[in-house]
Amino acid sequence: MSLPNGVTRRSFDGTQSLATTGEPVYGESTSEGWRQWVPDRSKLGAMFELGVDTGLAGGETVLYLGAASGTTVSHVADFAGPTYAVEFAPRPMRDLLEVAADRDRLFLLLKDARAPETYAHVVEPVDAIIQDVATRGQADVALSNRRFLRDDGRLVMAIKARSEDVTREPDAVFADVIDRLKTGYEILDRQSLEPYHDDHLAVIARPR
């Protein structure tokens, strides 16, 4: 597996870590213009750290669902092309405004990822959807946003078991979410995000 263009491994204070170039966002270490990408704080960062083949090459058009405060989306905007970031909560959007101030191809949308028709008039067809939404019905979010994905595009998704059902075994939750995903996607890879994120599963898929 190779890292996307624009993502590299560098040494920060003696430890090897992923890095992208851009303005720092969340207090991460920087060195010679590179900013450290901390896998414990980013599910996509953890995927790269664990060697998941995301299919991301760098420079692609991205729809990012569940941008939160922008920890991950800031790195994505550093290595990807035009990046559309959807986030529903106003408080994290305030942090995202800071992130977007330094990234002129990052487009913020204060929208509900469960209602893609409210942003289809802005978002163009994309090469990749990166999804990290902490809500019940994560498969449905991926399915309803499939309309944005090009035929050869990739869905890069972190499923959070506890958002679906806190009382059930994570593996059972993952199986259900994947079954539902299969109605619209072909699953290419799946991998646990431990030890960086408990009870999270990375799923790579393409539209079918």
Added chain:
Amino acid sequence: MNTEGAWFHDVSAGDDSTAQARIRDGEADDPADWPRLAVETGYADDVDAYYDELHSITTAAAETAVQERERADDQQLKHAVRAMDDCERTANELAERVAEWAGTRLADAGSGVGYARELVTGETSDRADADLVSLAQRVVALDDEAAELRRTIETTAPDVAPNLSALAGPVLAARLISLAGGLESLAKKPSGTVQVLGAEDALFAHLQGSAPSPKHGIIYTHEYVSGTVPAQRGSAARALAGKLTIAARIDHYSGDRRPELDAELDDRIETIRSGGDAA
């Protein structure tokens, strides 16, 4: 060239406020190659210029929307819960006056807001009764207003503070936000302070050395405190305050819902109530 559905459809160059409104309120069933369409229809000179424009408009639209949503949020909730309390308190006070007055005129006079309601729906026989009924109507109207405000709080609190509302219930969540002065200041308070919010008199008496430390403030209204036997109530109050504090911080700093908090609180209270752990 059909750009119907595009955010820039029929928006003239430089009309930023219309463009922002279209970003916020527009809809389309499906995406399209908007950058190419914008160039082909002359909305932008080239794709780079389109993206520059899109960045500036989406950022401004997000900023405005954030400001509006936040203005509508915790401060509104604070006013709603205070207004509800004022209405309830005033209704009760006036109901007492109604009862006292009614006692001098009617043999079967009752008391409270419920009695004021009875008076309003009953028959009036003379002028003095009409004044009494009119006063009772104010009581009923205030009580109805309080109920209406409670409904407002029950629908808004879960938007403003989803985790806090789930753990505390919408009304107690609103009271805590109100007592702290806002969600941000609640999120910055230590759990020990949240535990005694609303018990300031007892806390100051304690600090002056004349009273035991209060074990709970307004969180006493939560079933997990009031429904726990007195010997373990302090532990229950501490556990509840701890989780409510975490919930308020998540609501303020992140905003996403974490259902696992509910389960952790339920477990903790169950342990305390079964006497398995007094800590």
